[in-house]
Amino acid sequence: MNNCPAVAPADASSPKNTQDNKLLGQSGISVDIPAQEMVGSEFDSRMMQRCLELARRALGRTSPNPLVGAVVVKDGEIVGEGFHPRAGEPHAEVFALKAAGDSARGATIYVSLEPCNHYGRTPPCSEGLINAGVSKVIVGMVDPNPLVAGGGIARLRAAGVEVVVGVEEAACQKLNEGFIHRILYKRPLGILKYAMTLDGKIAASSGHSTWVTNQDARSEVHQLRAACDAVIVGGNTVRQDNPYLTSHQVGGHNPLRVVMSRSLNLPENAHLWEVAEAPSLVLTEIGSSRDFQAMLLKKGVEVVEFPSLTPELVMTHLYERGFCSVLWECGGTLAASAIAQGAVQKILAFIAPKIIGGSNAPTPVGDLGFTTMTEALSLERVRWRVVGSDCLVEGYLPQISQ
């Protein structure tokens, strides 16, 4: 799968989904390249792919910052590499320049995101590159952050550095679709993931659901968790499945495991209350059981009370915590509310070639209030691929007018 995120909305303050399917390079921020056309040589593409490979080493750990990789090339050879490890630490370019040392003078640097041009937690990379004497900068994508937004490229060009923009642009945007969404919409990207049988059920009518999909699909879900900042379930999922929601990867990142429960009618001994491996957060409403809250706090589980617990407010809360991407792994009722409230932009549906039947067996998305097929949400930029014996369908939701 290789598609790019929806970006460049008319109103970037809106948390709702967007139908605007333009590439970042085509809109809002001006970039002098036509999208979809190959920019740069095959060698440039290979170097940019190396940048993305380096960037992925920090998967799940950089929010609210992006994943960025950089490679310094001199006389056709890589002389320095780097990636951004986490917010507050130096940017990818700084690590790559440091590794290159004096060889950076007159060299070309590839970087998957436009070099920054502002004083944030760290100083501007544009100045660092100019001071190091690089002669050419090859950029994957323009930084949507309004503090940068083409300013890094302009600064470099003003200093006489040659700049090429848009090498492997779609792949660079895809890697940072959560960061882009966060910057443009002031919300994390919401990804609804579910696994269902060929007849559209996520469990048997008894509630039994282990396992709908094969091991390959479950490993893919573990990788997905490792790349996300948080994973959300509702109380029903805790009661019925008692999940761990970890990435099951040695040394891999674990997302914050979030439970939404108005009543706190939850089991006392759920796996999610074991926080040695990964942190947990319970979101509830004011007035829910103080005793249960005290028990959770004692076990190290964070509890936050809302006057009214809704997916929309939860996404606002997670944005304020600095998150870029949130995985909804909930049941159908919560999934429907999350979709209706614009808390989901992307769908990942694993479909297993199995039939369970049962008119009461649960389905992935509950009532959306639609009564005709013309109201159905048609996904955009749909891709699918086979994962073991299952099929994974990926797509983006259109904007819902409310």
Ligand SMILES: Nc1nc(O)c(N)c(N[C@@H]2O[C@H](COP(=O)(O)O)[C@@H](O)[C@H]2O)n1
């Ligand atoms: N080009 C580039 N390389 C990196 O390694 C980066 N982390 C970024 N990030 C951009 O700068 C903002 C964060 O700045 P501070 O880390 O706070 O100094 C981030 O929002 C991106 O716009 N860019």
Ligand SMILES: [Zn+2]
């Ligand atoms: Zn920087």
